Amino acid sequence: NAGVTQTPKFQVLKTGQSMTLQCAQDMNHNSMYWYRQDPGMGLRLIYYSASEGTTDKGEVPNGYNVSRLNKREFSLRLESAAPSQTSVYFCASHRRGETQYFGPGTRLLVL
């Protein structure tokens, strides 16, 4: 039981490049989330998926898109990366009645 896994662990991009961050969970949770963590800002919600087939914007969705591929997988895409998207990205999953469980994070540097 790996919990929540994320790939890659670390990525460097140039401004304007695109990439997809991958997240998978093996806990049979319905809901999945993407957060970003920045110094002095705490964790902020980018997008979430309440259940397979649905996605919704969070607090800071601009510049991102998401795909809920199936119940296990939820990806985050940066179509044209900007230096302001330099951050640590965390995926989380959740089942009603429990709290959210987080992955190990992806550290992204946009030059």
Place this chain on the structure above:
Amino acid sequence: QKEVEQDPGPLSVPEGAIVSLNCTYSNSAFQYFMWYRQYSRKGPELLMYTYSSGNKEDGRFTAQVDKSSKYISLFIRDSQPSDSATYLCAMTSANQAGTALIFGKGTTLSVSS
């Protein structure tokens, strides 16, 4: 005013000390309260999860919720160097699909041996 306020520290204590970490909040709709521990370059790890006002104890950790004062605390007894981490409080109004957690900015704790 931020929804959740948390003193970022840093907080430095000697091994064996009792540590008190605190958060205040402004939204009276918050009903579920969590404490996460985050080691450097790792993801947040759930420590405590409470719903009602009062105390919840788990080993050396005690979570306290005072909804009337909109104040939550985490106490660590007999602190160890392995407790050195950033502690994040989090809360939400409903424990259902799609409800985001609102986080404090985290308090960095250092326990010296």
